[in-house]
Structure formats: structure tokens, C-alpha cells
Amino acid sequence: MKAGFVRGKQRFFCKDCTYYFTLPNPKERSERRGRHQTTIIDIAQDLGVSNSTVSRALHNHPDINPNTRKAILDKAIELDYQPNQLAHSLVKSRTNTIGIVVPEFLTQFFPNVIVGAQRVLRQADYNLMIMQSGESYETEVANTKALLANRVDGLLVSMSHETNNYDHFLSFEKRDIPVVYFNRVIEGLGTHKVVANDYRGAFAAVEHLILNGYRRIAHLGGPPNLLISQERLRGYQEALRKYGHPLLPELVIHGDFTAQKALIYGQHLLDMAQPPDAIFAVNDPTAIEVLALAKAKGIRIPEELGVVGFSDDPIAVHIGKGLTTVKQPTTQIGEAAAKLILGLLRGEQANLSPQTIVLEAELVVRGSSIKAAG
Amino acid sequence: MKAGFVRGKQRFFCKDCTYYFTLPNPKERSERRGRHQTTIIDIAQDLGVSNSTVSRALHNHPDINPNTRKAILDKAIELDYQPNQLAHSLVKSRTNTIGIVVPEFLTQFFPNVIVGAQRVLRQADYNLMIMQSGESYETEVANTKALLANRVDGLLVSMSHETNNYDHFLSFEKRDIPVVYFNRVIEGLGTHKVVANDYRGAFAAVEHLILNGYRRIAHLGGPPNLLISQERLRGYQEALRKYGHPLLPELVIHGDFTAQKALIYGQHLLDMAQPPDAIFAVNDPTAIEVLALAKAKGIRIPEELGVVGFSDDPIAVHIGKGLTTVKQPTTQIGEAAAKLILGLLRGEQANLSPQTIVLEAELVVRGSSIKAAG
DNA sequence: TTGTAAGCGTTATCAA
DNA sequence: TTGATAACGCTTACAA
Numbered sequence A, B: 001m002k003a004g005f006v007r008g009k010q011r012f013f014c015k016d017c018t019y020y021f022t023l024p025n026p027k028e029r030s031e032r033r034g035r036h037q038t039t040i041i042d043i044a045q046d047l048g049v050s051n052s053t054v055s056r057a058l059h060n061h062p063d064i065n066p067n068t069r070k071a072i073l074d075k076a077i078e079l080d081y082q083p084n085q086l087a088h089s090l091v092k093s094r095t096n097t098i099g100i101v102v103p104e105f106l107t108q109f110f111p112n113v114i115v116g117a118q119r120v121l122r123q124a125d126y127n128l129m130i131m132q133s134g135e136s137y138e139t140e141v142a143n144t145k146a147l148l149a150n151r152v153d154g155l156l157v158s159m160s161h162e163t164n165n166y167d168h169f170l171s172f173e174k175r176d177i178p179v180v181y182f183n184r185v186i187e188g189l190g191t192h193k194v195v196a197n198d199y200r201g202a203f204a205a206v207e208h209l210i211l212n213g214y215r216r217i218a219h220l221g222g223p224p225n226l227l228i229s230q231e232r233l234r235g236y237q238e239a240l241r242k243y244g245h246p247l248l249p250e251l252v253i254h255g256d257f258t259a260q261k262a263l264i265y266g267q268h269l270l271d272m273a274q275p276p277d278a279i280f281a282v283n284d285p286t287a288i289e290v291l292a293l294a295k296a297k298g299i300r301i302p303e304e305l306g307v308v309g310f311s312d313d314p315i316a317v318h319i320g321k322g323l324t325t326v327k328q329p330t331t332q333i334g335e336a337a338a339k340l341i342l343g344l345l346r347g348e349q350a351n352l353s354p355q356t357i358v359l360e361a362e363l364v365v366r367g368s369s370i371k372a373a374g
Numbered sequence C: 001t002t003g004t005a006a007g008c009g010t011t012a013t014c015a016a
Numbered sequence D: 001t002t003g004a005t006a007a008c009g010c011t012t013a014c015a016a
Helices: A040-047 A051-058 A066-078 A085-092 A109-123 A137-149 A167-174 A198-211 A227-242 A259-270 A284-297 A330-345 B040-047 B051-058 B066-078 B085-092 B109-123 B137-149 B167-174 B198-211 B227-242 B259-270 B284-297 B330-345
Strands: A002-006 A009-014 A019-022 A097-102 A127-132 A154-157 A179-182 A192-196 A217-221 A252-254 A278-281 A306-308 A325-327 A356-359 A362-364 B002-006 B009-014 B019-022 B097-102 B127-132 B154-157 B179-182 B192-196 B217-221 B252-254 B278-281 B306-308 B325-327 B356-359 B362-364
Touching (some): A040 A051, A040 A066, A051 A066, A085 B085, A097 A137, A109 A127, A109 A330, A109 B127, A127 A137, A127 B109, A127 B127, A167 A179, A179 A330, A192 A227, A192 A330, A198 A217, A198 A227, A198 A278, A198 A306, A198 A325, A259 A278, A259 A284, A284 A306, B040 B051, B040 B066, B051 B066, B097 B109, B097 B137, B109 B127, B137 B167, B192 B198, B192 B330, B198 B217, B198 B278, B198 B362, B217 B227, B217 B259, B217 B284, B252 B259, B259 B278, B278 B284, B284 B306
Parallel strands (some): A097 A127, A097 A154, A192 A356, A217 A278, B097 B127, B179 B192, B192 B356, B217 B252, B217 B278, B278 B306
Antiparallel strands (some): A002 A009, A009 A019, A325 A362, B002 B009, B325 B362
């Protein structure tokens, strides 16, 4: 048996088993105070019990002496102990955290979804880690990487309009981390989704315009790769078809949700030789741009131009005589997505096929679409 | 030397040193595959190097053979290795994460602040963990606890209007975790703050009303404990004083930022025997309630009632003839708060006295406050 | 240039 | 009922 010193500790070598080891030194730890968060071990040492006993007390494990428990809990309060979630997550390989990636924060839609999701998750003792991509694919990838590195247990996603490659999402599924897409989803990706009934909402909006006497109805749409855009377009088309209106390709333009594009394409529509007498916009910001344009051009709303938006942004009720729009169940989308992912984490839908939850949308009629004499 | 088996592993006892130990078994780990994220050790084993070598390669440490490094980086990609931030944070006692607690998400103000903060933090390779209290003290406490458990390196806070007890924030400072308060701060708490110049903004707003011929100017204020409310009130008072207007206590009412209270108090003001001819509201939502009330009562804006808000919410430009309001530098507040906290983490202001950063606010004049003939 | 092993703060499995 | 210790995945001081 040889012996030596390593970092101030005596080190031994067992010849028979060719193994080095040092003697544990119980004094050592207690020196290591100052600028350090109190741990389970600090409590244990102060009380002369073992750390496992402390751990049991803090999680009221059945096998523990009530007196011991009380002493430990008191000491924990005295030392202002706060559990270290990092260590906990590391050993459990579970962080109790769900990540959410949204394209933006600046309309009311996503904040509302987040509020709904947070409510459900907090109840189940999960945290929500919120990331915002600013409609940038690059940032979205960086966000998902960060969430992966932080080992979130699940992911809620609404994609940026730039996103055309989905590898960064698929790498969650590869690791068996459940993913639920909401609102901005794409077709084909065989996964769990929560969406509003965009088709029915759009259909109702356009039907309403038709029944109010508008004849030449245009559609300012969203990015064509998103299901949301496809469904709203389909609703528009089906409504026209039902009432025998022609589908005129020149009256459909795809934007990208930005005000800038809305302005350019809206201008284009209003400047046509034969301009539309109504516009169904893919969302409220787009519709609001159209209203502003009309005002600037002296086009009267709703007599000369009917306008309908989508989302029921709080602005909608205040603008002009009110903007007719399709109201989406925002918080409910968040709640549904959260519930779905909690179910997946419990392994409920383990070998079920991907689920799509569709929540109904509702037309809210205001001043921008009611011709005085239909 | 005794020997025995523990959990399938041979266990030895060294009599001389009274120490138990087991022989490390290098084979064992490689069996443990399936549903597990690839780790540094998986890479090490595949390549027959040690985990420290892998760690060095991944952080391009200088002392490493370029060939070894290349092999390791290639293998990391092949195995789709993603670092485990939890383990990393645990050993470094640093999470590279800043927490932010905001009272709400549903006006544009806080989302904008968050966007600004996130931009600065991401550049410094920090993550932002966003929490929202919904103006509830309880939730705010729960949020800060969660952030503490997650060992954020710093905290950005804007308080809920319910908050009157600050222990949950102080427990960060007790642990030497820097805290920066922004926007909704309280006086006295001797800490770092970032605020807009509420005083100057309010002064400019009320001065503008006076110069436009309004004589009896009321103020619908915010919760009196918040500095933001105090400063806006002070600006209101100083402007009146400067122009020799009397300070009438009956024309000042403190609300709590909710639309409900705004409605009740607005109603009260307009129903007075001698009602005000102008109202300076503590924020835009309050001002918008007043405008709606006036409309319902048939009071003409701005002839019979001048209205000024605060925040320049995007709604403000669209509502009626436009709402005059004080524009705050939202993203800049976020950026400034983030920069300040990064500085604190670098230990720059270590023994400097708490810093208060004041960013200028700007009056934006619109239709709600310009009398035709002053 | 590479390997060994301690340590970060927990939980959990055995032994006692 | 309690204690000892391995394990979670990583960094790093020191040894080789």
C-alpha cells in the first residue's frame, strides 16, 4: 500500500486491487461557506443527519421520524433553503419545463395563447420557457437549440413565416420529446396540432360579405406554406363557389403577415382598373392597413369597400366604425396545446396517431362590412 | 480485505484504511443506450478517448491535438450531440440565464421591453426566462421562486400593481444575484432601476393641455405605491403650478391600471357638477376608456373634453381622431436594463451605489387634445 | 497532449 | 428510521 497527497488530501493505493482512493474528510465541507446558496448538505451538517434524510424530509417521504422532519423543515427555513432545480433535473432527467416558441409578441394573439398555456402548465407544476423568434428562421433555430440544451420536457411551436426547413423541430421528436404545433402549422408534418377552424371562420366571413351585397371580393392572404393561409383561402374560395361567384386569381394575393407587404398589395388591389368592392384579409393588421389606405384614397367604408379581418385584435373594436373580423379562441388554443402535451408526457397518446384539435372561430360583425342598403 | 457484491458489482473493503470501494467497470456504460441523449461520454467511448479530452475538443481548448479535435467534432455531429446545459450550469454555478418578471403581456409595452432585453442578452450569450404574473402578487411570488430554483444569474422586474411586500425580490439580493427594476419600481428600495422620464412626460402632456386652452384638468392616476404613478402625478401638479392653475384634490383619482376602475372613476369625473374639460390619464387603456365614455355621453372630443394618455399604444393612432399620448422608449428600456444587469454580472458596479437610468419620453400630439380655436 | 477523478446538488438504492 | 454512496453530465486541477 502506497500513499501520497493529492490536492491536499491524503491519497492511498491498494496494491491488491490496483486502485487509488482518498479518505473522505467530513470536516472539509463545513469550511466551504460564503457566497454559496444553502444546500441540502448544509442542513444535514447543521443537524448532524445525512443528506438523504434531509431529502426525504423535504419531500415528505413516509419513512421518516416526525421530529426529524420538523427539525429539518425548521432548519431549512432558518437557512432560507431553496431547492436547486438544476441538480434535481439532472438526476431525474426531467426538467418539468415546457418550451414555447412563438414568431412574435406584438399582436395580442400569442401573448394570449401563452397566458392560456401557462395557466394549465402551472397547475400541473410545469414551468414554461418562452422564446420569441421575431419571425426569423435563424432565431427560431437558435431558440430551439437553447430549449434543447435546457432539456425541456416538451415543446409548443408556432412557426415563423420564414420557416421552410423543419429539422430543428424534428430533432425533438427524434429524442422522443413531444412537440405540439399550434396556429402556424404546416401540412404533412405528421404531428400533434392545435388550430382554430380557419376554414369555417373564413367561409363565414366571406359568406357574410356576399350576403351584404358585395360582389367583387378580394383576398389578401398569408404565406402559402402555412396551413393557416391555405385554410383561410379555402374558406374564401368555397364561399364564393357556394354562391356562384367566379374565382378570380387576380383577386387573391399572398402576403407574409407584415404591414409592409399588406400596404403594397392593398395598394395594388385598390388601384386595379376594376377594383374589388370588398377585401377579406388574412389577419387584422392587414385589414387595418387596408382601412388606412382606403381612408387616404377617400374610399368610403363600408359603402364602397367592405373589409373583414381575422383575429379580433382589441384594436378592431376601436377602429373607425369597428372592424368586422373572425374571433379566434386564443387562450383556449394555449390551454388545449398545454393539455395535449401534458397528456403526451403522461404517455397517454403513446401509440395513437397524431391528433389535431380544431377549435371553432366566430365571426364578429362590426361597421366595416355592413352596407347601408344591402 | 473482504469482498462482496453490491448491486451486481463486486465490492471491496480495505482493512488497513477501513474503506469500501468498487472496481470501476468500463464496459458497463456502453450497454446503457436507448432513449437517452448522447453525452460527452458516448463520444469518448466511441473514440476510445477520455471524456475530458472530448470536453476540451468541444470548447476548443488550446492543448489538444488537431486530429483528435476533428475526430471528436465529427463524431459529435454524427451522434447529434447537444450539450446538457443543466450539467454545465451545475458545475459552473452559472446558468447564463436571466429571469424577467412582468405584470402582463396584453399591452404592447412589456412585449417590447422583452424584445429589447432579449436582443442584448442573446448577443452576450445569455438566455431570457420570461415570467408573467398577470398582475397577481401570488403569481409573482411563485414566478420568482421558480426563477430562484432555476438559479438565474440575474433578475429583471416590473412589479404587479398588487405588490406591497418585496421580500421575494430581496431574497435575490441576499444571495448576491443582481436585480434591476424597470418601469414599475418603488421608491426607497435601494437598487438599480431603469425608468422612462415619467415626470417630464407628464409635465409636457399637461402643459400641452394648458396651452391648448383647457382650464379644468383632471388626472386619472395609477396605484400610489408605484414610482411611475408618483412621477406622473408630480408632472401633472408641476405643470398646473407653473401656469398658476389651482391643484384641486377632487380632480385627482388613483386607479389600478384596470379598465374596470378606469370606467368607474372616469364616470365619476364626467358626472361631477363641475366636470373637468380635460383628462390626463396615467396610461392609454385608461384614456381609451375615457374616450369611449365620452362618446357614449355625447361629449365632443376634443372640443368639450381634451384627453391625453401615456405609452403610445399602437391603438392610439387609430382611435377616433387619434389619441394624444406620451411615447415611451420601450425597447430601449429593455436594452438598458439588460445592459445594466450584464454590467453587474461582470462586477462592474460592484461597489458603486445603485444606479437609476432615466430614458426620455416624448409627447405625441394627436386629435384628442387640440381645440379648434384655442 | 491525454487521462483520472473530484465536485456541482440532487435522488434513489441498498444496507444497517 | 437512517446512513452511505452511486448516479445524473459536465468542467477542471492535477498527474502522467
